[in-house]
């Protein structure tokens with residue numbers, strides 16, 4: 090589809106490296122010339138209580154002053170295309186049968202191509218499709234004209250069917266449909282007695298012998314190589330016979346029998362290719378010509394198929410029941426834009442957060458990216474939560490979720506910029522959104538403009554920055570306080586593991602390090618166990634099992650499962666990641682609660698107001714004296730902040746020995762007096778009863794905790810998203826900053842004031 094008018098773009102890779110390069114893909118609906126410059130981002134939040142937006146011009150990097158920009162196409166929608174170099178399927182087919190198992194989710198919405206070679210531009214080829222009326226049809230086209238036969242009965246939404254269309258050289262057409270609703274596989278069961286079986290034949294006066302086109306799944310391809318008429322729903326095994334099938338043969342196929350080899354032109358076995366580590370985007374044709382199809386924009390695999398019997402909850406146990414591939418007309422994993430400009434990053438450029446500042450005709454955008462060092466060049470690293478940034482990328486929750494206002498207890502504050510973006514939804518969805526058929530979004534990518542990963546962006550539902558722009562408050566304070574740090578990202582840690590962070594004395598997290606891969610979690614755990622020191626400076630961290638493919642790091646996958654604060658919930662049997670084969674959902678549900686590593690774990694969220702921390706008895710123990718040097722006994726810690734006015738707020742974590750907080754952990758501070766807009770998190774709710782809000786449940790609080798181990802490793806955990814957003818207040822001189830200074834000075838020391846303990 091056409092991209093919106095705004096001047097915007099994305100950087101690839103998002104996690105660039107000193108000595109490497111980064112490409113910028115820019116777009117503006119109106120062609121012209123944009124001025125560009127490289128800036129270092131230090132602060133984003135424009136709240137007047139902080140330093141405001143702070144950027145520094147970067148010199149010493151070769152960059153043109155201007156670049157040409159123009160409109161770029163956004164290839165929205167997932168689909169697949171078969172490789173057919175010898176033109177097996179585009180040759181004239183005098184007689185054939187095209188068949189597929191389907192579970193449509195939006196029949197009747199508009200015309201949707203299920204499979205075939207139909208080219209809407211030339212009106213040639215063949216296809217099975219859903220008509221505007223939600224009926225399956227076979228369409229044929231040759232140089233002399235087109236023909237179509239429509240099934241007399243519409244399909245049912247969210248129900249499995251076997252459908253087939255056939256033709257022969259005499260001009261006979263056939264359409265055939267059989268309902269396959271089982272106890273397990275569809276939205277409704279057998280009890281209502283849906284009769285979805287139907288068939289029709291027709292005799293044309295002149296046979297239509299389709300030819301031309303490329304074989305596609307879930308969309309048709311136009312002459313300019315653009316996919317249109319996207320299908321929403323699942324497609325399971327499908328194929329083409331080299332002759333018109335009879336009733337018995339169709340009944341046999343609908344029962345799941347394999348077609349006879351001599352009858353096959355192609356047969357895409359969507360269950361082929363699974364391994365214990367997941368499945369990729371290739372849909373294998375096990376027929377004689379090997380016309381494998383390649384998915385575009387990640388058609389979703391590891392999904393139940395028409396024959397799922399409910400016994401196994403993963404493709405790892407029953408791959409033959411996982412032939413379903415889900416397609417969505419609004420999926421977007423890779424814009425695939427042309428690079429407008431590339432930058433070679435000097436080896437000695439300071440590691441940090443940068444942006445290409447782009448301006449044209451009075452509008453301006455910052456396209457951010459991260460630069461990590463070629464090797465550790467400081468004793469501390471900030472681990473930027475880029476997985477979280479992608480999980481939230483272009484979230485629509487603030488606009489579309491009816492619960493958003495109830496969660497936030499705020500009237501949304503919507504700016505003109507928000508409305509402009511809302512009108513322009515071409516850049517895809519976040520893992521907080523659902524597709525047009527209400528299925529959850531499990532993939533999110535940096536290969537597209539991300540409106541809320543911008544320095545000045547403010548989440549309209551809460552009127553404050555979230556994630557990337559909020560994390561800049563930590564970056565600004567570190568710089569202002571004179572700490573030299575390297576910047577690394579989740580993506581670097583996922584790819585390199587412990588080796589990335591091992592050289593640093595300390596690693597600091599962002600405000601909301603929520604999405605974690607197994608490799609990231611293991612690396613951070615090994616880092617602490619081996620003597621590393623972690624400043625866990627956030628809320629709701631280490632929460633969702635999230636993975637990327639090694640070779641395609643730009644795209645994360647997460648599946649939201651049966652517990653946790655979740656925007657959607659995966660369907661039964663669909664909780665394992667196609668990316669790696671891992672069970673997704675909460676790390677806590679896999680035996681890895683965050684308390685085991687950072688002493689704290691998610692306990693509440695709210696967005697009306699934040700509160701200060703208060704010192705707890707452990708803070709007065711001699712072993713905690715160093716931590717509170719300069720802080721009075723009764724002093725409220727962080728009764729200020731850019732995150733709703735306090736250091737404990739938005740999302741908070743608590744100490745809990747039953748969830749793995751190390752028993753020798755010092756619980757040094759907690760927050761109180763939270764409102765009932767802060768309820769206890771759902772994963773802690775077994776029985777539902779009233780009284781779980783902040784005014785009633787003592788588990789609704791934020792905690793600050795500390796522990797050290799025998800190797801000199803240590804964790805300081807301030808379990809609140811709002812913690813680092815308090816740092817910039819009063820010019821960076823305040824008691825939150827004082828505690829941070831105490832922590833960082835200790836963490837950087839070879840002779841720290843904390844005693845190794847176990």
Ligand SMILES: [Fe+2]
Pocket residue numbers: 601603629
């Ligand atoms: Fe979150």
